[in-house]
Amino acid sequence: MNDVSILIVEDEQRLADILKRQLEESGFTAEIAYDGYVGKQLAEKKNYDLIILDINLPLINGYDLCREIRRTNNRTPIIMLTAFGTSENKLAGFDAGADDYVVKPFDFRELLARVNVFLRRADYGREQSEKIRLADLEMDMKTKSVTRAGRKIDLTAKESLLLETFLRNKDKLLSREFIIERVWGIDFDPNTNIIDVYVNYLRKKIDRDFEPKLIHTKFGFGFYCSDREI
Numbered sequence: 001m002n003d004v005s006i007l008i009v010e011d012e013q014r015l016a017d018i019l020k021r022q023l024e025e026s027g028f029t030a031e032i033a034y035d036g037y038v039g040k041q042l043a044e045k046k047n048y049d050l051i052i053l054d055i056n057l058p059l060i061n062g063y064d065l066c067r068e069i070r071r072t073n074n075r076t077p078i079i080m081l082t083a084f085g086t087s088e089n090k091l092a093g094f095d096a097g098a099d100d101y102v103v104k105p106f107d108f109r110e111l112l113a114r115v116n117v118f119l120r121r122a123d124y125g126r127e128q129s130e131k132i133r134l135a136d137l138e139m140d141m142k143t144k145s146v147t148r149a150g151r152k153i154d155l156t157a158k159e160s161l162l163l164e165t166f167l168r169n170k171d172k173l174l175s176r177e178f179i180i181e182r183v184w185g186i187d188f189d190p191n192t193n194i195i196d197v198y199v200n201y202l203r204k205k206i207d208r209d210f211e212p213k214l215i216h217t218k219f220g221f222g223f224y225c226s227d228r229e230i
């Protein structure tokens with residue numbers, strides 16, 4: 001994997017510098033932003049392969065920065081560095097659009113293992129960029145045509161966008177707010193049940209007559225799309 005560039009957004013200078021050195025020793029190119037504002041500028045300007053993002057940052061905190069990045073970029077994996085391993089922290093990170101988290105203090109090998117998982121996945125994603133597959137479901141991202149077990153499935157525009165949102169974030173917990181923002185827009189009332197209505201429409205079309213079920217409800221949080229329970 002040549003020329004893989006990683007952005008580190010971390011205000012603890014010593015930790016950031018050590019991370020950069022260790023990533024470079026592992027063969028990556030790494031850049032540091034010591035605050036959220038510079039992090040935002042770099043993330044918008046350059047096409048990083050992965051972003052390591054601290055939560056407590058000057059100027060823009062990690063959750064807000066993650067949301068900002070996700071407005072325009074759903075592609076770059078983001079690993080959050082959190083000082084607390086509580087489920088509230090993890091959910092807040094996932095809610096903001098992070099792909100994974102590492103709890104401080106961490107062993108660099110643990111972080112490196114996760115970095116490698118995401119880079120492999122991203123690499124696979126590039127090869128398959130035209131189509132996203134999950135079990136026997138396939139969606140062509142150009143034409144938006146969908147098949148399951150080889151059978152063509154007709155979706156309305158909103159159903160299609162909902163499925164695309166699920167597939168582009170497969171195996172990740174998605175909050176109701178996250179889904180509504182992407183499918184219906186930010187001005188939409190998150191308390192509406194429209195999302196449940198559309199998830200039911202989509203389930204009837206892609207899950208009812210098939211196994212395994214791909215759309216799962218996480219009670220009290222939201223939904224996820226996966227061929228297994230997470």
Ligand code: CA
Nearest residue numbers: 011054056057
């Ligand atoms: Ca910090």
